[in-house]
Amino acid sequence: MSYLKAESIGQALTLLKESAPESRLIAGGTDLFLQEFPERLIDIGSIEELKWIEEKEGFLEVGAGVTHTIAGGSDLISDKATALAEACLQVGSPQVRNIGTLGGNVMNAAPAADAAVALVALGAVAVLMDKDKNIRRVNVDQLYAGYNCSAVDCSSELLLKFMIESCKSGEGSAFVRFAARRALALPMVNAAVRVKIKNGIISEIYLVAAPVKPAPTRLLKTEELLLGKSACEETWLKAEKSAAGEAEVRGSLLRCSADYRKHLVGILVSRAIQVAALRAIGGKEEG
């Protein structure tokens, strides 16, 4: 096995280009270490260009190499894409957050990866570069090919960063999750919401609950139902009912039954919307 360390994006791409298909990118390695190792690993963990967080022309740009700890602790992200910071702070444990990256979280293509769920709800766009330095931009929810299967070939393409439209006044986002214990447990359900409220009325909403589909997926029916509704208790109840009804979930011996998961989707979606709405109207949060 060979282990190569890339110092720059350019070098990573050159290494990808010269290699046979079995080589693989490794960032934090927290997902990769649990899988069969390929013959050749290209470590992108020390590429500084992948670790930037900045705001440009109304867009937040977050590098694929940013760790969960850094993202969770970033004032910029907490302010402009709150759901993402909240999600990152709930991943695994401090050790996992210190080394695991946002890029890895999405590219590993788990159906309920916390950061990925938040990114989809925030409407994030992934920026990828292939071996020949061609750039493409894809919505994060389009990066999935199936359960735990990414649509991106990590032996030929590098995920550079995510672009998220910054939350402006009147907008808010939130992330919530429910798991069997307070750390080191994959969620039974997680949910993220981005909402825009104008004159007390929901004028835009992105709503994701997982694990529902192979990719973190928006609950479009519930979104539609909520559009134009006023931000009040009655609406949250509707959201709960609709989301639980809309989500087709599976049960598992290890996590929970399908019925319970369905119930949780409703509860968590409703909670996430309430918090996001409160943030949108600049309200005070409890606790």
Place this chain on the structure above:
Amino acid sequence: MPIITENITREKKTETDFQSPEVWTKVTGKAVYGNDFKLPGMLYGKILRSPHPHARIKKINLGSVEAMPGVYASLTGAELPERPYGIVFDDELPLAAELVRYIGDEVAAVAAVDNETASKAVEAINVDYEMLPAVFSPREALKPDAPQLHEKFKDNLAWERNLLRGDSDKAFREADVIVENTFTIPSVHSTYLEPTVCVAADDPYNGLIIHTAVQSPDAVRVIIAKALELPLSKVRIVGPVMGGGFGGRVYGNLKLYMIASLLAIKTGRPVKMQLTREEEFLVGRPMIAAEMHLKMGFKNDGTILAREADIVTDNGAYSAQAPWVSKTLSERNDSVYHIPNIKTRVRLAYTNKVPTGQYRAYGNQAANFATESLLDMGAVKLGIDPLKLRLKNCVKTGDTTVHGLKIKSCALAECLKAAAEEIGWYDRKKGYGYGISAAIHASGSLVFDKNFRGAAALARLELDGRISIFSGEQDYGQGAHATFTLIASRVLGISPEMITVYSRDTLSSPHSIGALGNRQTTIGGKAVQMAAKRLRELIVLTAADMLEDPVVMEKGTLRSASDRIVELPLVAYHYHSLTCGLSLIGEGRYVPEPSEYDETGYGNIAVTYSFAAHGAVVEVDKTTGAITVHKIVAAHDSGKIINQISAIGQVFGGTTQGLGMSCYEGYLFNKGEVANASLADYRIPTSLDVPDITPIFIENEDPEGPYGAKGLGEIVQIPVLGAVANAVADAAGVRVTDLPITAEKVYQALSGWECE
């Protein structure tokens, strides 16, 4: 984290805080654990395990495994004499001969230059199986038409006990209030940090030496010598430092030891074998699962009249200590309160699942969950405050309980009151649930071997004036060495720094029953006290002989009537020269009174008994069923506390493990296969899940234990289960009777769903 409630313990006792210097070797990474241990020329062994829950081995095709580069030997059951061994029953073989009875059963083994080669070799072995029907539910297993696991045990009944005290039928007819329910608990693993590991080495001079950390090395040595037909004096166990045991390692992993030994004998080289974490879950002998149907009858004033129990415990494929655990589970708890009429039936059933064993409190935790839950249900029906109901019925000093246990010291009522006060029982906050529970546990069990009830220890004066203590009782992190050091230090009047305890070599330590039944402090500590006392006498005699004058010993020095002073090294040298090489050795033995049993098992079973009451405060989110445990108060009567800092450590650790059993842990099976054989899926509480734990020690002197002390290690886990279950029921308004109490189960109960 709050440590001790000042008003209850009254005095801070930092003078009794002592940490063995070994602690520092652990925190600085210098301690040698089993996995660190290496010998020159050492090979590594791996085991081929059955992928089927029940099958007949038609043929094991070794192929060219032995010819693979790096492979030194293979081993199958066919090469071994069919000589079953066991702890209670002889129902196991080192390697399966004809039948495999669970997924994980040992079929063949290989020794090779490294783990990778051994694993590859094991995978290359081909086994031809004939599938047999399997049974996974113990109730199903007990039915006459169920698939049979062992010829010797008809209807899969491994063990049964029917126990009658008083006249429970009559009592139930006279009862004003009756409650009954079924409670279940899954198998739980003690999840020690270090997966079991051993290095076996054999040569004609030393014989067989197994380097492994195990709670009862002498017992293991006896079983292995017998099973492998080796002379007992040529089987020795030497222990590296143990990475946790919690009762799950009383016998370590006997099969691993035997297979490593057989491979070492076959190859003439040391062989190291370590279970992976997954194997630890598959074959690591978790505590039995139990289904307990209980019924209790009361008078209107809250007096408990009777208890009936129909209990089925799940043995898995082989027995280990499961009969003993089933026995404790089914009866120990009856002695917390006065219950004059008892009728209990307990059956242990073989199933095609992971063989079981023991964890910390010998099943008394499971019984606590069931009984204390039922007691609260009774309290509701009676309209009596649960605390008052317990105080009305609980045992006290001087009592002989329904099963004949002699209670020599008991502060259970004080524990109940202290725990209740500390959680705010009478000053409840709205929106929170409060629960309380009480426990009794043997402190120094006498019944493992009726003829060998106590312990022995040696205390040797070294030439430099230091003291070496030799004991067969093991320190595996619970602090036995520190406790023994403090006891010897008090007897001899010298500082603990001058004393070292050695326990991990069966060649040099007195034989011991082992670290189980809360024997360490009460029995092992008492033997150390006797040894130190004898050494003190010998030192005084020798010094008097030396000075030709009567002497007294104070603070480690000897003073004669004529005021001459000698230090310990001089006394040591004097004796040394006098005898041309001997040392002063105090032999100590503690032989407790025999426990007298009638044919129904009525009689005292332990030197003394520890008591505890725990209180829990929780919150339940009714929309999801999510539980937050805010606080657990652990009030204990473990007599006089010898080493406060390690006692507190026991309370923190044991309470956390109790919480794990209450709300998090349990084996999940899918057709006999363990579905959660990893630390990711077998969820023990993380530090974020652990609530505030407040230890309270009610320090009454016990007449029997050394310096009035009683055991603590096992009992700390017991009352957690009842307290948490009752607090959750109080908060949610519904009761979960199936452990672990998870959010989903609480929500199901709240919404009236039917569990599948």
